[in-house]
Amino acid sequence: MIRGFLQSKLISVGFLWIGYLLFLLIFMLIDVPFGTIAMISLAFIFIQLSWLITSFFYEKKRYEEMKQQMEKLEEICLLGEVLRKPKSLVEHKYYEAMMAVSQDAISRVEQSQRSAKEYKEYVEQWIHEIKTPLTAMSLILANEQDVWKLRRELKRADNLTDNILHYARLDSIEKDKQLKEHSLNAILNDVVKNQMDLLIASKMKVEIDGDANIYTDNKALQFIVNQLLTNSAKYCPGAKITMRVKGKELIYEDDGIGILSHELERITQRGYTGSNGRKLGTSTGMGLYIVAQLCKELHIELNIKSEHNSYTRFQLIFPNLTEM
Incomplete structure (x- = not known):
């Protein structure tokens, strides 16, 4: 010294x-x-x-x-x-x-600690939620051995796995996204086909109208539409779903139970389940949060309107991007 x-x-x-x-x-x-x-x-x-x-x-x-x-x-x-x-x-x-x-x-340490805590909480909720389709599959194999029902529960488990994977990748979506030209109608039809087992089980009717070429990340947009479909199937069985394409807009609407007006502004918040989610008891409140975050990263304007016991409408306005 x-x-x-x-x-x-x-x-x-x-x-x-x-x-x-x-x-x-x-x-x-x-x-x-x-x-x-x-x-x-x-x-x-x-x-x-x-x-x-x-x-x-x-x-x-x-x-x-x-x-x-x-x-x-x-x-x-x-x-x-x-x-x-x-x-x-x-x-x-x-x-x-x-x-x-x-x-x-x-500040960075506190943010890291909050993120780690939030991730831990979500994983715990996700484990609790995925037990439902896993238990159902075990019962089907042990008793009914109904292949169609087994496929339905397997799809539910697959959707939950997709949710947690997209949540884990939110921090890296900026560098992982690949913007290419896609037919919006083709993406919508692919998602509906992928979720056909759940839609049939929930007695849902789906109508797709219009088309537009947009520049977006295919996987991220498929997840967004997929989440809207699975939410409708979960909360509004028997409802009719309409997806209309107008110019650079996608209007997704179901005629299900709707969302209470005082809850509408909070449904995209992390972990918010709302009264509909609390009734089911297994909702993590993360689906629409991930949807909102992906829309921000893809520069998609997301507007939500709903009337309780009448309808829920999601408006997705795509940016006017050109291929780089």
């Missing part, structure tokens, strides 16, 4: 000695007595050594305090919050910079 301290004072000591030598030269030119010069030199050396020794022990004390604080902290990024404010201008600027870095690190 002594070596580092002396190196930090080297410039200051150098200028002091340069100043001293200049004054010594002046004293010699004006014929100041040697005894006076010797006394001044001794005083200069004494004061300089006193300053160095005092500064060394002062900085050593501050260093030991900081070292002890670092050892006590569970998170090193919190160090900026407990450091004593410096007095010098340069040290104060370094202190402000360290505080900014510390606060940014704390």
